Amino acid sequence: MFDDAENYAAAPSLEDGRDIRVLLEEFLLNIFQYVTANGDMMRALIAAAQHDTAFHSSFYAKFVLPRDKMISDLLRLAQTRGEFSPERDAELVSGFIHGAFWYRLLNRKPLDARFARAIVSDVFG
Template identity: 60%
Template sequence: MTTKNVSGRPVNAQASLDLRAAALRLVRENGYERVSIAAIVKQAGVARQTLYNRWDTKADLVLDAVLEETQSYAAAPRLDDPRPCRELLEEFLANVFDHLLVNGDVLRALIAAAQQDAAFQEKFAARFILPREQMITDLLRQAQTRGELSSGRDAELISGLVHGAFWYRLLNRRGLDRHFAQAIASEVFGQP
């Protein structure tokens, strides 16, 4: 989380939770562009300065809210899990896709915001995109260590291809479901 406190006073944790919840709820209900900072602070029952003591922009707040929720939907695969890495990849992707059923529009809006704001684009890449690519890269490297994936394959490139496939579908509002997760895992690891 990138909450900040410039006043020197302790950050009220409940206000932060309320702001994140209000932002996500309003963006889901009304669309990102139609939600103002004023509406978020009113819904959260806090002062505007309370928001700005924690986040620089609406996009920063919404990103934090999505990141917090993502941990419950699609945490990183456990590399010490004894199941085959193919199964771990498929499960991870299915969980990501379940999350996108709820927050697909929110993520599309954040991607658009990143195209308009270079500073936010850096934050979005550093905090959301690159860590998720690294999760899959780490899982693929674990598969190579276990002998489940050829050591001659480029784990980073494969991770980029996996992400490219689902970001493309997300942006084009095409199906992201468990069948697609299965198809990706089959392409990465070969047919069962």
Template identity: 60%
Template sequence: MTREVASGRPVNAKASAALKAAALRLIRENGYDKVTIAAIAKEAGVARQTLYNRWNTKAELVLEAVFEETHNYAADPMLETAGDCRALLENFLIKVFQHLNVDGDILRALIAAAQQDRAFQDAFLADFVQPRERMMTALLHHAQEHGELSPNRDPEVISAMVHGAFWYRLLNRKPLDADYARAIVSEILDCRAPVR
């Protein structure tokens, strides 16, 4: 997603953090389409070229900022110390939904941007979607290893279905809340293989 500076000079970490914070703050207040690169640089108190030294486009900057923000809500679960798998799955989804409720408008804008730019679409998939899918898949494997998910179920397929369910709700501005998280987990864990 990010690129190296041609001169090999490292990008100032403080300036990068300021740019990401400014981008989120402005876009949350004004909407993605109304915020320009110039406005973000001005808000961050840095030169526009500093932004372009790290990101090619506004979408790339915002994607990195949003992905980092996800860790304030739903970081990679510590499976080795995890207890009840149902509670772990529910808590993870609840936290994911809390973030989607905060930055849903930004994510909808990024999804739209990805449809117009194949390179950004690839970055969005690799840098945002797939890491979250891997976390969910790992949780499902953990549930399977602990006997809470049938060995006949495919964790990767289930993970894709879970993401499809909440992306659909996000795109259609339908509620994403704790009740929906619990409903998804019930559909996953309470499903039993048919008796033969």
């Protein structure tokens, strides 16, 4: 799973100068597609991380933290480009984004394009 994450949840390319909203939505869609297809496994891994301290450390370091950093970095870049308010805390907003999709995953709610657009719209609205 950690190796797969490098494919479906790799850092978005910033080379083409596309709007951060588009990059964030694409990033979320890629994650949503994977966790939807592998929802039972992801829920089991999250549960295991609650009971196994060593696994939690590895899961957090190899999967959660890199994705959190990617979103925080995108939001900070959006701030430098004037696309996202400099008064907003990028790390806090990243936590909100992650909380929203982990909550949906754990409660078997849809993780789809509509939800990705709603998150992006709310973050940048």
